[in-house]
Amino acid sequence: MARFVIMSDSHITEGQEFNKDIFKMGVDLICSIKADFYFHLGDIVESGTLADYKLAEELLLPIKNRLIFIPGNHDARNVGDRLYGEFYGDREFEMETKIDGTKFYITGLDSSIPDQNSGRVGRRSRHTLSKRLDQLDDDLIKVVVFHHHLLPIPNTGRERSTIDDAGDMLKVLLDYDVDIVINGHRHISNVYKITDGSHELIVINNGTFSANKTRYRELHSFSIINVIPEEVTTSRIQIYTNKEKKVTKKYRHHPALRFGGEKLCRIVHISDTHFTHGREFQEANYDKAVELINKSGADVIVHTGDVTNEAYRLSYKIAADKLSKLQLPKVIVPGHRDCYAIGWELFPEMIGPMDPVWESPNLKIIGINTSLLEEEVGSVGRFELQKVLDEIHATKEQKIVVVAMHHHLVPVPNTKHVASLTDAGEVLSALGKSGVDLVLTGHKHITWSVQVEDAIISNCGSLSSAKVLSLAGNVFNILDVYENGYVQIDEVSLDENMRRTTGRFMIPVLK
Numbered sequence: 001m002a003r004f005v006i007m008s009d010s011h012i013t014e015g016q017e018f019n020k021d022i023f024k025m026g027v028d029l030i031c032s033i034k035a036d037f038y039f040h041l042g043d044i045v046e047s048g049t050l051a052d053y054k055l056a057e058e059l060l061l062p063i064k065n066r067l068i069f070i071p072g073n074h075d076a077r078n079v080g081d082r083l084y085g086e087f088y089g090d091r092e093f094e095m096e097t098k099i100d101g102t103k104f105y106i107t108g109l110d111s112s113i114p115d116q117n118s119g120r121v122g123r124r125s126r127h128t129l130s131k132r133l134d135q136l137d138d139d140l141i142k143v144v145v146f147h148h149h150l151l152p153i154p155n156t157g158r159e160r161s162t163i164d165d166a167g168d169m170l171k172v173l174l175d176y177d178v179d180i181v182i183n184g185h186r187h188i189s190n191v192y193k194i195t196d197g198s199h200e201l202i203v204i205n206n207g208t209f210s211a212n213k214t215r216y217r218e219l220h221s222f223s224i225i226n227v228i229p230e231e232v233t234t235s236r237i238q239i240y241t242n243k244e245k246k247v248t249k250k251y252r253h254h255p256a257l258r259f260g261g262e263k264l265c266r267i268v269h270i271s272d273t274h275f276t277h278g279r280e281f282q283e284a285n286y287d288k289a290v291e292l293i294n295k296s297g298a299d300v301i302v303h304t305g306d307v308t309n310e311a312y313r314l315s316y317k318i319a320a321d322k323l324s325k326l327q328l329p330k331v332i333v334p335g336h337r338d339c340y341a342i343g344w345e346l347f348p349e350m351i352g353p354m355d356p357v358w359e360s361p362n363l364k365i366i367g368i369n370t371s372l373l374e375e376e377v378g379s380v381g382r383f384e385l386q387k388v389l390d391e392i393h394a395t396k397e398q399k400i401v402v403v404a405m406h407h408h409l410v411p412v413p414n415t416k417h418v419a420s421l422t423d424a425g426e427v428l429s430a431l432g433k434s435g436v437d438l439v440l441t442g443h444k445h446i447t448w449s450v451q452v453e454d455a456i457i458s459n460c461g462s463l464s465s466a467k468v469l470s471l472a473g474n475v476f477n478i479l480d481v482y483e484n485g486y487v488q489i490d491e492v493s494l495d496e497n498m499r500r501t502t503g504r505f506m507i508p509v510l511k
Helices: 020-031 050-059 074-088 123-135 166-175 283-294 313-323 343-350 382-393 424-434
Strands: 002-007 037-040 067-069 093-099 102-108 141-145 180-183 190-195 200-205 221-228 231-238 244-250 263-270 300-303 330-332 357-359 363-367 400-404 438-441 448-452 455-459 475-482 486-493 498-506
Touching: 002 020, 020 050, 020 221, 050 074, 102 123, 123 166, 166 190, 166 448, 180 221, 190 244, 200 231, 263 283, 263 400, 263 438, 283 475, 300 363, 313 343, 330 363, 363 382, 382 400, 382 424, 424 455, 448 498, 455 498
Parallel strands: 002 037, 037 067, 102 141, 141 180, 180 200, 263 300, 300 330, 363 400, 400 438, 438 455
Antiparallel strands: 002 221, 093 102, 190 200, 190 448, 221 231, 231 244, 263 475, 357 363, 448 455, 475 486, 486 498
């Protein structure tokens, strides 16, 4: 077994932002713990000033020789990135080692951007990491650490200041079979298991060590992470009380996925049609899609918003006419473009309910309107989220439960990650634990699917918008669910006349 001690976000300063007494208590606790690795994941200091760095040098002296450091955004304030190099050396590190017969590869990355709260790993660092990971033996446990959070996490308020290349970074981590990612930044601890269907990744967030800016009921803490092959146990240690909270996650390399039994249902997922009178709407591709979808044998079509391009009455008339050509049951939720001005009145009048619920013998689909008036960002909201959870839990029969919304929940590759859903952390955490099987989203015009905890989250590209962000062009998805819980997601490209499988997963409740 390998043991990691993780501290983060100490925010050392002479000001009131820093709790010196707690810091000293925490250092004493860490000095009493025997571990293989001791990491500080950044935001060592509060303001990046010389005074802060000198104070940190003094206070960290009892454990400095044990610690391996990486910088956070606060360390890079006020030209603090230069001081970081003078006090701590390289901003990044890598090592290969063997603990109790198990081989590890561990690397730390600099995600800070001077004078910005958000972060970035960067194209060059991602490329270097990809090449390095590709050269490693398969039997190594691969650990990547950086300051900023990778996925939205709960109990942190408005979602913001992640790495802006989170989607591309997540893809690299999954493509190259990284086992564990450890972050800080948001002053709250959290653990997710995420998979692309072929590899499972544990993502761990660490709380604040000694900043007075604590969140919810979590006070100052550090983490002890015990790792054995295919199992990670994270213990959050509360400094003042020395209380411990454990979370154990098992992960698998290349789990076996194969369909079994009869097909329970088929869902066609479309999004971002952008109906309008103009070149933004690719009518020929839409008409081609209608023909294919009507012959698909699907049980239902789910449209995840941006039905229209600008919510004009003419756009809604075109939408109503074009959608009527689809001859299968439809569940349609609005996107932010549908809710400009009078769109709030036109959508219910010409399309249907903004929060639809649809059921069949095998399926229950719950639609959420995440749009805000004339805002590109969206929100589910506390009351609406509870209503959705109640609807999920009220499903007494064993059905496939699907939630549909416009705004994406997890970072999407090839796009700059901004918090398009302001309460993404609360929603992702709640849905991942709720028993929902599928979460269908749109917004980013790119197909991408992962599974966070038990929920498969599938993003669909644009069906008929001229704003094509994918090499596949205009697309729709086909999702097939089988009796043994196997789910296959295929993307159908209208420009390339091609169908390819983009995701294979297992629904745990049906396994």
